[in-house]
Amino acid sequence: MDKIPESAPNPLLKLDNQLCFSVYALSRLITKTYQPLLEQLDVTYPQYLVLLVLWEHNTLSVKQLGEKLLLDSGTLTPLLKRMEQRQWLSRQRDPRDERSVVVTLTDAGRGLERNAQQIPEQVAERLQMAPPELAVLRTQLQQLVTLLT
Template sequence: MKNLQQLKLDNQICFPVYALSKEIINRYRPLLDKLDVTYPQYLVLLVLWEHREQSVSQLGEKLYLDSGTLTPLLKRLEQKKLVIRERSKEDERIVKIKLTSEGENLQKIAASVPKQLFEDMKVPQEELMQLKKTIEKILTTLNQ
């Protein structure tokens, strides 16, 4: 009977993580609508704002996304004129992703998004940073 207790929703570790993730992404939506990007597109832009240029595989590693998921997402960002996709001159199998000037300019507008989200959560920043640290530790362990 004890094993059946593990099947209760209240005893699941993954469920509150899933529900919180969904809720946070929903809170991002109106903020990102103003930028005309989706949450996954925003994640790509965050990486590019930090690193300026990345290969598709580098983006995939950083965002835990495979190329099958990334490719259509990157095509849409290119259609919006926020990124350029081009093959590496050294190795044509490698596709490099770079920001356009429009993509760079969007960073200034997006700068307020994290602050707005933090304010919306109404949880002390120290607690959120501790949660982030714990989640990153689990992710690292699972991906070893």
């Protein structure tokens, strides 16, 4: 059997040169940074994301929530069901459209907001970035998300 000759690696295919890996690694590490802060609230990271949207909008359809979080209903429904069992939100059929389910924040869900107030500041501190730097980075990332959706 002939041995395939070794050639110099293509720099374009080096792991460290891949945007996808940098974003993937950053996503995992950011989630890991949030984890101990969210454990204090007894909230998972996906639940926190749902709560963030509902703290802002209070009531949304499952479809609207999925659009904001870039999640399909198959992923979102079990998550919402668990959150409803914790009494953080309620789910009801929309009386105007029986096909649509409306998600509404409960008082208990709203109460979590007060306890979560310090999380963004603690994460920023952990990242050792000033608010203006974080704002620029967030804007760049949001532009990429918009471009790819």
